[in-house]
Structure formats: C-alpha cells, structure tokens
Amino acid sequence: MTHTLHEFDRWAEVRAALADPALVPELPAGNDGPAGASVTWLRATVARFCSGEPHRRRRALAEAELARLEPASLRQAVATAPEGDVRTRIVRALAEALGMPEPGAVAEAVIVVAGAYFGGGNAAADEAVARLVARLAPDPADEAALEAAANQIGLLVQACDATTALVEAAADSGDAPLARVLREDPPVRAMRRVAVRATRIAGRQIAEGDVVLLDLATANRSHAVPLTFGAPPRVCPGRAHALALADGLLQRPLTAFARLHHQDAPLLLPNAWDYASAAALAAQGFPAIGTTSLGVAAAAGLPDGAGATVEATVALARRLGQGSFLFTIDAEGGFSDNPAEVAELARRLHEAGASGINLEDGRADGTLASAELHAAKISAIKAAVPALFVNARTDTYWLGRQEEGTAERLAVYEQAGADGVFVPGLSDPDKIAALTAALVVPLNILYTPDGPTLDDLAVLGVRRVSVGSLLYRRALAAAMATAADLRAGRPVDCTALSYSDVQELAAPDGASWSST
Numbered sequence: 001m002t003h004t005l006h007e008f009d010r011w012a013e014v015r016a017a018l019a020d021p022a023l024v025p026e027l028p029a030g031n032d033g034p035a036g037a038s039v040t041w042l043r044a045t046v047a048r049f050c051s052g053e054p055h056r057r058r059r060a061l062a063e064a065e066l067a068r069l070e071p072a073s074l075r076q077a078v079a080t081a082p083e084g085d086v087r088t089r090i091v092r093a094l095a096e097a098l099g100m101p102e103p104g105a106v107a108e109a110v111i112v113v114a115g116a117y118f119g120g121g122n123a124a125a126d127e128a129v130a131r132l133v134a135r136l137a138p139d140p141a142d143e144a145a146l147e148a149a150a151n152q153i154g155l156l157v158q159a160c161d162a163t164t165a166l167v168e169a170a171a172d173s174g175d176a177p178l179a180r181v182l183r184e185d186p187p188v189r190a191m192r193r194v195a196v197r198a199t200r201i202a203g204r205q206i207a208e209g210d211v212v213l214l215d216l217a218t219a220n221r222s223h224a225v226p227l228t229f230g231a232p233p234r235v236c237p238g239r240a241h242a243l244a245l246a247d248g249l250l251q252r253p254l255t256a257f258a259r260l261h262h263q264d265a266p267l268l269l270p271n272a273w274d275y276a277s278a279a280a281l282a283a284q285g286f287p288a289i290g291t292t293s294l295g296v297a298a299a300a301g302l303p304d305g306a307g308a309t310v311e312a313t314v315a316l317a318r319r320l321g322q323g324s325f326l327f328t329i330d331a332e333g334g335f336s337d338n339p340a341e342v343a344e345l346a347r348r349l350h351e352a353g354a355s356g357i358n359l360e361d362g363r364a365d366g367t368l369a370s371a372e373l374h375a376a377k378i379s380a381i382k383a384a385v386p387a388l389f390v391n392a393r394t395d396t397y398w399l400g401r402q403e404e405g406t407a408e409r410l411a412v413y414e415q416a417g418a419d420g421v422f423v424p425g426l427s428d429p430d431k432i433a434a435l436t437a438a439l440v441v442p443l444n445i446l447y448t449p450d451g452p453t454l455d456d457l458a459v460l461g462v463r464r465v466s467v468g469s470l471l472y473r474r475a476l477a478a479a480m481a482t483a484a485d486l487r488a489g490r491p492v493d494c495t496a497l498s499y500s501d502v503q504e505l506a507a508p509d510g511a512s513w514s515s516t
Contacts, residue, residue: 016213018214019233020201027194039125039126072244079098089249090245098155101135113125131382132153171250178417186228191213191214224412244408275505290328291327317329322508328357329349340380362398371405371413400425410423420444422443427452447466460514
C-alpha cells in the first residue's frame with residue numbers, strides 16, 4: 001500500500017503535529033530480533049518507538065529512572081568526570097548516576113549501539129546490546145526486567161547523541177546562550193512521524209500510515225519558542241538532565257550567586273529594604289538577599305515602578321556592598337528605555353557589590369514594554385557586565401496582560417542572555433510546569449500564601465522563589481498593630497530584637513557604633 005509523505009515547516013503546523021497523539025515516531029525497519037540481544041529488539045522495546053499502553057508503561061519506566069537523578073548533581077558529575085570525548089563523558093556520568101556497574105564499560109557499549117540505533121544495524125551493535133542487557137537484566141526469561149533494561153539503555157543512547165549534538169553546537173557558537181543555540185542550531189533539525197490513525201494538520205488530511213516530515217530548523221526561524229530538544233508540546237522527561245549535562249561539559253563559569261540557582265533545592269530569596277533588614281536575613285542563614293523596589297520606594301516617600309528611585313536604589317546597593325552577603329537589586333525596568341543607560345546602571349550596581357539585577361518589562365501605566373526593547377536591555381547589560389546575573393521579569397500575569405504570550409517573551413529574554421526569568425503573579429501549577437518544561441534558564445516564581453508551597457514549586461521545576469514586598473508589608477503591619485494596641489491599652493507582645501542587636505545589624509562588617 002502506498003502512503004503519502006507530508007512535509008511541514010511552519011511553526012504553528014509543526015507544533016500541532018507534535019501535539020497530535022495520532023502521529024508517533026516512525027518505527028525503523030526490521031523491528032524483530034532476539035530479545036535482549038539486538039538493536040532491532042531495543043528499538044521496538046523503548047518508549048520512543050511505541051504507542052498506546054506500551055508507550056505509557058515504558059515512558060513511566062524512564063520517568064522513574066530520571067526521578068532519581070538531580071540535574072544539578074549531573075552537572076557537577078560530568079564537569080568533574082575523567083577526561084574523554086564528549087559522548088563517553090556524557091554516558092559515563094549518566095550511567096554512574098543511575099548506579100550501573102562499570103560505567104566506563106557501559107559507555108563504550110552504548111556508543112556502539114548509538115551508531116546503529118536510529119537506522120541500520122550491525123553485529124557489533126547487537127553484541128553491545130547483549131552485553132548491556134546482561135549487566136542490567138541477567139535473567140533473560142524475566143520479561144519485565146528486559147523491558148526495564150531496554151528503557152535504561154534507551155535513555156543512555158538518546159542522551160549520547162542529542163546531548164553531544166547540543167554541546168558541539170554550543171561550543172561552535174562561542175558564548176551564545178544555550179537557549180539561542182537550541183533555536184538557531186537545534187540538535188535535531190527534523191523529525192519523522194507516522195500516522196497510527198487518520199488525522200488532520202493545518203487542514204490537510206493525513207491517512208493512517210502516512211509519513212509526516214517536520215522541519216524544526218525552518219520552523220524555529222519564525223518563532224521565539226523553539227520546538228526542539230524535548231520542549232513542549234512533546235515534553236521529554238530527561239530534558240532538564242540533558243541540559244545540565246551539556247552545561248557541565250561546556251564549563252561556562254558560574255558566579256557564586258548563579259550557582260545558587262543550580263542546586264538540588266530552589267533558592268528561597270527574601271527581599272530586604274535597607275541594610276539592617278538585609279543583614280538580619282543574612283544572619284538567619286539565607287545565602288543571598290534580594291531587595292524590594294516597593295520597600296525602597298516607600299521608605300524614601302516615592303512611588304514604586306515609576307522610575308523615581310534610581311539614586312535610592314544605587315545608594316542602597318552601595319550600603320549592601322559593605323556587607324559580606326550576596327545580594328541582587330530590584331531595578332524596576334532599569335529606570336530608562338535606553339539600553340546603554342540601563343547597562344551603565346547595571347555596571348554601577350555591580351561595582352557597588354551587587355551579584356544580580358532584577359529587570360521588569362511592566363510599565364508604570366500598566367502596560368508592557370515590547371519584548372524586543374526588554375531583550376535589548378538584557379543584551380546590553382550582559383555585554384557590559386557579563387558576571388552580573390540578569391533575572392528578566394515579565395509582568396504578563398502581574399498586570400493581567402498578554403498572559404498567552406508569556407512563554408514567547410521568556411524565550412526572547414533567555415535568548416538575549418538572561419540568566420534567569422521571573423513571572424510574578426503566576427501560581428497555576430500546570431502553567432508553571434509548562435514554562436519550566438520549555439525554559440533553559442531557571443524560573444523564578446513569587447511566593448504567595450494561597451499558591452503552591454515551596455515543596456510544590458520545587459517539584460514543578462522552579463529554581464528560585466522570591467518573597468517580594470511581603471516582609472516589608474508585614475513589618476509595617478506589625479508596627480501599626482503594636483502602636484494601635486498601645487494606644488488602646490491592649491496587651492502588647494514586646495518580643496523584638498534588642499537595641500544592641502539592631503545596632504550590630506545596622507553596622508557594616510567591621511564597623512561599630514557608639515550608643516547615644
């Protein structure tokens with residue numbers, strides 16, 4: 001029977017095809033072979049090359065394996081692994097993390113299998129499959145163990161090829177952000193799908209058995225959000241792990257503040273409004289402190305978000321820079337629409353001691369700056385101060401505007417060089433998970449009492465949780481309540497820091513104040 005080949009290269013059409021459950025990866029020719037001893041058996045047994053209930057079961061096996069691994073730990077492991085070619089280091093690090101015996105030998109066998117996995121076959125690859133299966137499932141009669149072993153091997157094979165391609169593309173691109181590399185030079189440039197039942201894409205009828213060719217490289221050129229490397233709508237459970245491996249191999253330097261975003265647990269960032277509040281939070285063991293633009297503005301008798309506090313912000317950065325703690329500054333929208341002026345402000349903040357800057361696209365009139373303008377500010381900052389961590393904030397949810405364009409804005413910002421992205425006002429778990437599945441850089445969410453817990457946010461893939469102006473507002477509320485209770489003659493809880501405690505906190509490291 002003759003089947004039609006359909007080709008798509010428009011972003012919306014390619015995305016629709018990837019989201020269509022009727023279109024599945026094409027099973028390579030020759031899907032028969034001895035169980036546990038051939039590449040053809042391996043292809044037919046992994047989640048990638050099946051559909052229906054077998055796919056769900058086998059994908060669950062892969063997800064369970066990956067759930068045992070923290071991407072941050074993989075990044076560190078591959079960065080410090082023994083020297084070798086990229087493929088060997090990737091597979092060895094992943095095999096070791098999965099607890100496989102003799103990870104070096106596993107890597108050698110997987111590389112042989114990977115050479116034949118996506119087409120063709122040879123005796124050497126079949127023998128390598130048999131050696132791997134013997135290590136992972138010694139009993140050839142245990143079908144469940146054989147299926148689990150096949151999907152473990154499949155994880156290693158796919159990581160071998162796809163992650164290596166990303167590392168090589170990134171190495172060729174110099175210092176370009178990984179997000180930009182994924183869009184402009186995707187590791188997988190095209191995909192083939194076969195229709196397991198009739199469907200329609202972009203008005204085109206596709207019959208059962210028809211083949212669909214998706215040109216991802218061309219589609220990416222017309223849209224900011226890349227359709228590649230396990231990104232939505234077909235989310236790969238190993239995407240974060242592969243990105244961590246690639247990042248570790250590239251060994252791009254991370255500042256102490258940036259490393260806090262690549263740990264097993266998200267960075268909880270409390271926000272201060274003056275030196276004493278920052279020092280008090282640092283004394284509580286928080287590894288880094290943010291500032292709240294509302295607190296800074298209100299303390300100075302100025303409006304927040306109106307570009308009125310540039311000098312107060314720089315002055316606070318200089319005071320915080322006298323301490324020994326890491327801090328990042330909330331700089332509203334950079335207090336200018338001139339990227340060069342924003343970059344100069346960033347330079348001043350960095351010279352004052354700031355490790356990071358928070359830059360928002362919301363405007364005082366409740367509108368959003370263009371994504372292109374915000375991206376230009378980000379690029380200018382990274383060119384002027386490469387070591388400064390740029391947390392690019394979009395106010396789509398905060399202002400209730402253009403929420404459907406959030407992912408595209410974030411993609412533009414991370415491709416411009418943002419080190420992290422921030423979406424205050426977003427608390428829906430499904431929408432948060434969709435963003436973390438698409439992003440390369442860490443996602444920052446604003447904590448809300450009625451939103452997901454810190455543990456929930458960690459599970460969703462959030463890497464930084466900010467407190468925002470909550471602490472400042474709580475401090476004001478406590479002061480008002482205490483004063484009101486005193487006036488009314490009600491009992492007052494006088495639990496508070498002592499005078500000397502505050503004096504000590506307010507003094508920069510090494511300084512001392514005399515009491516008056």
